[in-house]
Amino acid sequence: MKKIISLLVSLMILVSVFGCSKPADTTEKDLLGRIQERGTLIIATEGDWAPWTYHNEAGELVGFDVELGKLIAAELGVEAQFEETLWDSILAGVDSGRFDLACNGVGYTDERAEKYSFSDPYIYTHKVLIVRSDNTEITKFEDLKGKTTANTISSTYAQVAQSYGATVKPVDSLAETIELLLSNRIDATINSQDSFNTYMEAHPDAEIKIVAFSEGERVVIPMRKDNDSATLVTAVNKALQKLRDNGKLAELSVKYFKTDNTQPN
Secondary structure, three states, rough: HHHHHHHHHHHHHHHHHHOOOOOOOOOOOOHHHHHHHHHHHEEEEEOEEEEOEOOOOOOOEEOHHHHHHHHHHHHHHEEEEEEEEOHHHHHHHHHHHHEEOOOOOOOHHHHHHHHHOOOOOEEEEEEEEEEEOOOOOOOOHHHHHHEEEHHHHHHHHHHHHHHHHEEEEEEEOHHHHHHHOOOOOOEEEEHHHHHHHHHHHOOOOOOOEEEEEEEEEEOOOOEEEEHHHHHHHHHHHHHHHHHHHHHHHHHHHHHHOOOOOOOOO
């Protein structure tokens, strides 16, 4: 009898513990869901490439892509958390999941599109070929054959230089590149027209010039290319479209680039 009573008590305890408890929530959130749950969007950026992303005199992180990242985060209902890193670490960090996305003037290429999901283009810019003011030998991209340039190795600028037969010296910033150019340690460099214009505003006496322009380049936001990130890509594109429609994207372009670069040019 005691054994029967003990068994019944054990069964009652099991029913009270398991029978009345709510089933566990086994639904896994995708990347957008996790971002919204934690309340922050982790954004990769360089922090030393004006006017895209740089530090002002007060040491604050500012720039076109910084403001854009904050606006996108707000549309997702979260705060922007910027992580500064070298350019060559940005895409790798997105790929590994260290960053949710990158806002750093990333140019679209078919090769990159094979590995990353991209937002719709949000800005259009031109690559420009830059030389010293006294250089009369290099006047077009084809003249780079056998010459030395400087750029971050994984950038589209370096890829273009190499495609024309140049040897690319690795650097981490535009300022370092211009220093090499002015000191005659490289022959030329390729960069964004907007970044060149911003540099010249700050250094009007710099003895450098543009000698050639590329066709317009689409600037996009890279994210991981998997099912986990699909809803984030959709949400980012929705945010960008809203910023186009309400004029804020064009306002940011004029603020930092002095012109509306939101349309193909």
